[in-house]
Amino acid sequence: MTRATGRPRAWAELLRVSALASVPGDALAGAAAAGSRPGRGTLWAIGASLCLYEAGMALNDWADRDEDAAERPHRPLPSGRITPAAALAASAALTATGLGLASRAGRPALVVATALATTVWAYDLGLKHTPAGPATMAAARALDLLLGATATTHPPRRPFNSLPTALPAAALLGAHTYAVTAVSRHETQGGSTRTPLAALAVTLAVAGTLSSRANQTPPSGAPAPRPRPTLPAPRPALPAPRLGPLLALAYARTPATHLLHAALNPSAVLTERAVGGGIRATIPLQAALAARAGAPGTALGLLGLVPLGRALARKVSPT
Secondary structure (H helix, E strand, O other), X not given: OOXXXXXXXXXXXXXXXXXXXXXXHHHHHHHHHOOOOOOHHHHHHHHHHHHHHHHHHHHHHHXXXXXXXXXXXXXXXXXXXXXXXXXXXXHHHHHHHHHHHHHOOOHHHHHHHHHHHHHHHHHHHOHHHOOOHHHHHHHHHHHHHHHHHHHHOOOOOOHHHHHHHHHHHHHHHHHHHHHHHHHHOOOOOOOOOHHHHHHHHHHHHHHHHHHOOOOOOOOOOOOOOOOOOOOOOOOOOOOHHHHHHHHHHHHHHHHHHHHHHHHHOOOHXXXXXXXXXXXXXXXXXXXXXXXXXXXXXXXXXXXOHHHHHHHHHOOOOOO
């Protein structure tokens, strides 16, 4: 491999670009949970989320460079393809850029983004290897959804009013993230049977909640839909009440087989596959959250990210 092609690939591996497809759905699901249509603020939130996610990836490898040298010497830092200083600088620059983008959506969005960035740095620099690690990562993902809700809320003078409405969706996304993170703590050495089984139970519980009757009532503070006297509103491809359970099933099916295999044979290889399945399941989960909030168009749009995530995962591992 030439230097020209090797260096971009090294950065792609460091930043785990194949997992990026799972990021925009946080803000979009947050907007749906807040009862708002995606707008300019949602785009700023998505940009901020992508930057902060990649900042966390770079910082993660910087903090784990000694551990990776022993367990995963092929990673970009221990292999020498990227220097630790460059990874740390990239993380700082991406964090600053993410906060700058969030500020364009308003001061409340910047407050949530700052809390998200603080959580990401705390996880990578200390909490990752403690019992609080999975909960910290779950909080980061939940905050990312709340960032979308806060950045999109109308009227913009009362963005924090959307947080109570979006909290149930954030909790479900956080529960899924907690389970995946708990499994990921064993992906280099394997050896855990209980953790994949517990993650499978969480997945089924989240899917069951998503399959319950969707909330079609506009949340408090959300703008009432404008009447269209001349033309009827276009019908979605599939009614939301039916779309939600189907997406919940798609979400549960994505990681379930891998988690079961990892429980029956807790090897490092199968555990890593279970983690990858959990990451890929984030997209149908976000789509199911949007459908449950009464935004079938957003849900169907998010499904378009699934093939993109699969294509990228074939080139660069998401774990």
